Amino acid sequence: MPINDELIGRRLGVVETSWTSRDTRLYALAVGASGADPEQELQFTTENSAGITQRVLPTFGVIDGGRVGVGGLLRELDDVDLSRMLHGAQEVEQHQELPASAEAVTSGRVTAVWDKGKAAVIETESVTSDAVSGERYVTCRQTLFFRGYGGWGGERGPGAGTPVPEAELDRTLKTTTRLDQALLYRLTGDANPLHSDPAYARGAGFPRPILHGMCVYGVVGRLLLNEFADGDPAAFHSLRGRFSAPTYPGDDLVVSVSGRGPEHRFVVDNQRGERILSDGCFVIG
Numbered sequence: 001m002p003i004n005d006e007l008i009g010r011r012l013g014v015v016e017t018s019w020t021s022r023d024t025r026l027y028a029l030a031v032g033a034s035g036a037d038p039e040q041e042l043q044f045t046t047e048n049s050a051g052i053t054q055r056v057l058p059t060f061g062v063i064d065g066g067r068v069g070v071g072g073l074l075r076e077l078d079d080v081d082l083s084r085m086l087h088g089a090q091e092v093e094q095h096q097e098l099p100a101s102a103e104a105v106t107s108g109r110v111t112a113v114w115d116k117g118k119a120a121v122i123e124t125e126s127v128t129s130d131a132v133s134g135e136r137y138v139t140c141r142q143t144l145f146f147r148g149y150g151g152w153g154g155e156r157g158p159g160a161g162t163p164v165p166e167a168e169l170d171r172t173l174k175t176t177t178r179l180d181q182a183l184l185y186r187l188t189g190d191a192n193p194l195h196s197d198p199a200y201a202r203g204a205g206f207p208r209p210i211l212h213g214m215c216v217y218g219v220v221g222r223l224l225l226n227e228f229a230d231g232d233p234a235a236f237h238s239l240r241g242r243f244s245a246p247t248y249p250g251d252d253l254v255v256s257v258s259g260r261g262p263e264h265r266f267v268v269d270n271q272r273g274e275r276i277l278s279d280g281c282f283v284i285g
């Protein structure tokens with residue numbers, strides 16, 4: 001169907017999934033976990049280190065969430081030029097720590113559709129639960145921004161969130177993404193050529209392939225978890241952020257955070273001073 005208000009409430013199906021220890025370790029590597037500091041990251045990147053039990057980065061939840069919240073949505077849409085679609089925002093709320101491997105079920109629906117005139121914004125929500133016990137693991141809320149698809153006369157919806165006062169952003173975390181970061185991240189299952197094919201990226205209006213929003217989100221989530229929760233996935237409650245400019249593989253991510261928990265507001269800039277992620281909020285609890 002076309003993008004308009006009739007999509008609101010649409011169920012996006014129920015997908016039976018599973019993940020293995022290898023999937024969760026590959027995801028950790030794809031969002032930059034180095035394993036260089038055994039205190040913090042070998043738990044995410046190895047399954048057979050003496051005295052270390054493998055654990056899972058909570059943002060791994062976006063993998064199954066995306067299968068329904070993005071993949072399921074796209075199956076509902078007719079004739080959409082996928083090169084016009086960008087990931088607008090992402091939130092993961094963790095209900096219980098993710099196991100290293102599991103059989104799971106993910107279901108989702110469209111929660112909102114906004115008409116921005118020059119663009120359409122679609123919000124979806126998906127819930128991933130254990131296939132055997134039925135207990136919820138994560139709820140994912142994702143926003144997709146479709147350039148050129150607005151103008152059907154729908155509601156404009158909310159604008160940007162209230163920015164956190166710069167003076168409160170008193171901690172800085174920094175990392176540099178790898179030149180092959182997108183090629184590595186696509187091995188987790190997101191093979192959108194926007195992130196790998198130079199010709200496709202140029203056709204979409206970018207000088208070269210851009211990094212997956214989910215990858216930026218995962219890298220930032222990892223840094224915040226390590227800094228504010230000693231790398232303990234059980235302490236993760238939720239993480240959200242809005243992608244406000246593209247990130248290119250090799251870019252720096254400079255995360256400016258309010259150090260006052262349990263709710264840490266944050267923004268992310270690159271080395272060119274562009275704000276690439278706004279309205280960030282990491283909650284421990």
Ligand SMILES: C/C=C/C(=O)SCCNC(=O)CCNC(=O)[C@H](O)C(C)(C)COP(=O)(O)OP(=O)(O)OC[C@H]1O[C@@H](n2cnc3c(N)ncnc32)[C@H](O)[C@@H]1OP(=O)(O)O
Pocket residue numbers: 085086087088089116119121143145156157158159160192210211212213214242243244245246247
């Ligand atoms: C499947 C895709 C996979 C990916 O991983 S793509 C890579 C990750 N995503 C990105 O790199 C996107 C980075 N963000 C951007 O490039 C830009 O940012 C946008 C193109 C998304 C929007 O920029 P602009 O066209 O200049 O829009 P505006 O004039 O700033 O805002 C127009 C309206 O749209 C709302 N809006 C802007 N950005 C977003 C967003 N990211 N998510 C949801 N809504 C957004 C605003 O608030 C406003 O609305 P109001 O006029 O009512 O205030």
